[in-house]
Amino acid sequence: MTAPDSEKPIVHVVDDDDSLRKALTRLLHAAGYEVRAHASAGDFALSDRDNRRGCVLLDMRMPGPSGLNLQEALAKEDEPLPVIFLTAHGDVPTSVRAMKAGAVDFLTKPIKREVLLNAVRAALARDMRLHTSHEQLRDIRGRFAKLTSRERQVLELVVAGRLNKQVAAELGISERTVKVHRAEAMKKMRATSLAELVHLADKMQSADL
Amino acid sequence: MPDHVSDSFWPRWQQTASTRVAIDPSAMLTGFLVFVGYYLGARIGFALTFQPHPVSVFWPPNSVLLAALLLAPPRIWWFLLLAAFPAHLIAELQSQVPPTMVVCWFISNCSEALIGAGLIRYLLQGPVHFDNLRSVAVFCLCGAFLGPLLSSFIDASFVKMNRWGQGSYPEIWRLRFFSNFLTALTLTPAIVTWCNFKPSQWRRIPSSRALEGSILFLGLVIASTVVLYNARTNPDPVLFYALLPFLLWAVFRFGSRATSAAILVVTFLAIWSSAHGHGPFTNESAEINARSIQMFLIAIAVPIMLLSAGIQERRKAEERFTAAFRGSPDPMSIVRQRDGTLIDVNDHWVKMFGYQRSEAIGRTLFDLKLCLLEGGHVQEMVGFRQSKPVRNVECAVRAKTGEVRQVSLSADIVEMGNELCFIVTIRDITDRKLAEEANRDLVHASRVALLGELTASIAHEINQPLGAILSNADAAELLLESESPPLDEVRKILADIRNDDVRASEIIRHIRFLTRKRAVQMESLDINEIAAEVVRLMEIEAHRRSVSLHTEFTAAPATIFGHRVRLQQALMNLILNGMEAMADAPEAKRRLFVRTVTNGKRRIEISVSDSGQGIPPEKLPRLFDSFFTTKEDGMGLGLAIARSIVDAHHGRISAENNSDGGATFRFDLPVRDSEASS
Numbered sequence: 001m002t003a004p005d006s007e008k009p010i011v012h013v014v015d016d017d018d019s020l021r022k023a024l025t026r027l028l029h030a031a032g033y034e035v036r037a038h039a040s041a042g043d044f045a046l047s048d049r050d051n052r053r054g055c056v057l058l059d060m061r062m063p064g065p066s067g068l069n070l071q072e073a074l075a076k077e078d079e080p081l082p083v084i085f086l087t088a089h090g091d092v093p094t095s096v097r098a099m100k101a102g103a104v105d106f107l108t109k110p111i112k113r114e115v116l117l118n119a120v121r122a123a124l125a126r127d128m129r130l131h132t133s134h135e136q137l138r139d140i141r142g143r144f145a146k147l148t149s150r151e152r153q154v155l156e157l158v159v160a161g162r163l164n165k166q167v168a169a170e171l172g173i174s175e176r177t178v179k180v181h182r183a184e185a186m187k188k189m190r191a192t193s194l195a196e197l198v199h200l201a202d203k204m205q206s207a208d209l
Numbered sequence: 210m211p212d213h214v215s216d217s218f219w220p221r222w223q224q225t226a227s228t229r230v231a232i233d234p235s236a237m238l239t240g241f242l243v244f245v246g247y248y249l250g251a252r253i254g255f256a257l258t259f260q261p262h263p264v265s266v267f268w269p270p271n272s273v274l275l276a277a278l279l280l281a282p283p284r285i286w287w288f289l290l291l292a293a294f295p296a297h298l299i300a301e302l303q304s305q306v307p308p309t310m311v312v313c314w315f316i317s318n319c320s321e322a323l324i325g326a327g328l329i330r331y332l333l334q335g336p337v338h339f340d341n342l343r344s345v346a347v348f349c350l351c352g353a354f355l356g357p358l359l360s361s362f363i364d365a366s367f368v369k370m371n372r373w374g375q376g377s378y379p380e381i382w383r384l385r386f387f388s389n390f391l392t393a394l395t396l397t398p399a400i401v402t403w404c405n406f407k408p409s410q411w412r413r414i415p416s417s418r419a420l421e422g423s424i425l426f427l428g429l430v431i432a433s434t435v436v437l438y439n440a441r442t443n444p445d446p447v448l449f450y451a452l453l454p455f456l457l458w459a460v461f462r463f464g465s466r467a468t469s470a471a472i473l474v475v476t477f478l479a480i481w482s483s484a485h486g487h488g489p490f491t492n493e494s495a496e497i498n499a500r501s502i503q504m505f506l507i508a509i510a511v512p513i514m515l516l517s518a519g520i521q522e523r524r525k526a527e528e529r530f531t532a533a534f535r536g537s538p539d540p541m542s543i544v545r546q547r548d549g550t551l552i553d554v555n556d557h558w559v560k561m562f563g564y565q566r567s568e569a570i571g572r573t574l575f576d577l578k579l580c581l582l583e584g585g586h587v588q589e590m591v592g593f594r595q596s597k598p599v600r601n602v603e604c605a606v607r608a609k610t611g612e613v614r615q616v617s618l619s620a621d622i623v624e625m626g627n628e629l630c631f632i633v634t635i636r637d638i639t640d641r642k643l644a645e646e647a648n649r650d651l652v653h654a655s656r657v658a659l660l661g662e663l664t665a666s667i668a669h670e671i672n673q674p675l676g677a678i679l680s681n682a683d684a685a686e687l688l689l690e691s692e693s694p695p696l697d698e699v700r701k702i703l704a705d706i707r708n709d710d711v712r713a714s715e716i717i718r719h720i721r722f723l724t725r726k727r728a729v730q731m732e733s734l735d736i737n738e739i740a741a742e743v744v745r746l747m748e749i750e751a752h753r754r755s756v757s758l759h760t761e762f763t764a765a766p767a768t769i770f771g772h773r774v775r776l777q778q779a780l781m782n783l784i785l786n787g788m789e790a791m792a793d794a795p796e797a798k799r800r801l802f803v804r805t806v807t808n809g810k811r812r813i814e815i816s817v818s819d820s821g822q823g824i825p826p827e828k829l830p831r832l833f834d835s836f837f838t839t840k841e842d843g844m845g846l847g848l849a850i851a852r853s854i855v856d857a858h859h860g861r862i863s864a865e866n867n868s869d870g871g872a873t874f875r876f877d878l879p880v881r882d883s884e885a886s887s
Contacts, residue, residue: 017673017677019673019674019677019705019708019709019712020673020674020676020677020680022677022681023676023677023678023679023680023681023684023702023705024680026680026681026698026702027680027681027684027687029684030684030687030688030691031687061669061752061753088668088669088670088672088673088676108672109672109673109675109676110672110675110676110677110678110679110680111676111679111680112679112683113679113680113683113686113687116680
């Protein structure tokens, strides 16, 4: 909660029912969250989110595009905000579809305070976690981008477990040259040990899969 | 001339008169009988004159003529008068009367018969019956009194003109009037009643009755002979009463025919005795004796004839009532108001309650435990001074077997033998009641089923405000926990909570009717309002099914008379049916239209159009039958219920396929006049 305002997560409430939307906004606000209310899926889609993190409380059944439509649209974004679905009367087929599409939770109105706040807390934590790992990955990729093509070749082979001698033989260069490239790559990747380097490479690889 | 008389007096004869063949063989026979009767009458009249100088006491020819005119159709009256003329001539010319006087007398005699018969026919508009009080009164007044009265003026004038006879004008008038009055009074009814007697009726008389009749006749003749022939002059007046038992016997046991015959017997014997110097009417001059005997006989004949007619009229009324009572297809009973005693019951009553007549009559409704407590109305009627007839009161009764039936009861109050009684007619409506109940249960069941189908929508509708209330309360709680609670905000929250609470109860009120069993009263309703309410309630359901709902309501006045809840149910069933028909259609195409239009001036039509598959043509005719369904999970009741509701509102329901796909269900209802509703 000590984060600067621009870092503070926003909880979006999307519900066509004025009175319920107002009540949820009040509650979340009283619980200390920054809240933005939207009367329809379209309103939310058109709003400026300033690249801020957060989560979306989304009513399932609304005039115009439904909650599910909005969830599908959100999922195509780079770093989708987690979605908590709200429904007055959950029917099984709809909730299955929602969960498959990646909803973090599915709440039935009327919603108890702890249930709502726990769900929001969990969604924000998840968003934060995902965001952090996303940031790290971007950082690692940034470092990797600074390597020369020869340094990348050396790095790949080292991470694959080859000895300097073997690398030299494979690339057709001297063992000494390999050592120079390896040291340079380690420095650029800010890795202090071979284990750390392997770990960074792993992260990149798993994200690319 | 007689034809004109027939036209105006007795239209019944016009049809036969149209043949223009006035005199058929039966008329010839009648004419002959008139001839014979008239002649014999004159001979009897001459024979019964009082001596020494002839005073006519009883003059039958005119009465024979009157009786003939009363019996015959007016179109042959002229012929009957013509037939009497030769008889008149033969009879009168034997007694050395000048021919002019003979013709004049014939004219006055005819005038008497014509006046009497004409007036009677005019007043009664039909033949005279001596078992009807009015008929007898008209006969006595017109035939017996007015006819002789008026014609006697003519007669006396003729006598004076021809300088015949020695008496003064009033004296001649008086003599003729009284003898003709008496004769018409006593002879004409006998002729008329006995001529209407068909020979075949003799055979149907039981021998006991024939015996009784013979004893009566003999008794009457003996009594009359004793009183009127054997008695000396100035007898004890009590002696005259010896005739009464026999006359009353004829009146009470036999009727008009025997009564008129009995009167005639007494009349004949009285006059015959006096004419031959016997009996009580012989001690004064011939004129005074004649007047005494005439007064005596008239004073007996008029009341006896009226009494006879009155009694027979009453007997016929009773017979008619008894026939109606016994033959009524509904169970009927006569119940004494004072204590509920059954006085009479009919066959259908016996069949319904299972008690024999002998078991039921004389016992009270309460002895037999006929009325159940729900029939409290009956208990209220008995023993109280209820003076209004009761109409169609529904109550329960118990038969001997203990079976309880629902009946509709009507009762009229009549006085029977100085006791107030109810004539109670009941109609068994058990089956109708059961059918009504079954229908009500069915309608209710379908409404509950409808409720089940709408659960999702209803839950959504109600949970929306409930969710807002809960979250608002939670928010307020959190705000109050802070160091300086924002009380203004909390106040706003409380106001919102109240609003949402009201909203939730509104929704519950709207759907409550689905679970109510008894529908409210019929009332004046705006059909547009009803349709709008139903559409509002169905909107969520429509959204759930991805159906877009559209409405087009008429701007014309749409006031009808009916059950709000039932009409809503009918419309809901049609809307739900339409939505279900579109379940397989692409979402974008699921459009449902609810319209109201005025259909002519007197009716308003409500239609529901969908864009589904439409109805297979072979299924159209049975669409509204119960348990007929084209859906796999349907009960087949929705449309049947809708139809039964529309029928009960005097409406018509129909279904057809649209030209551009889908189907339209419509029903129309009669528009209620604004004047009638005010």
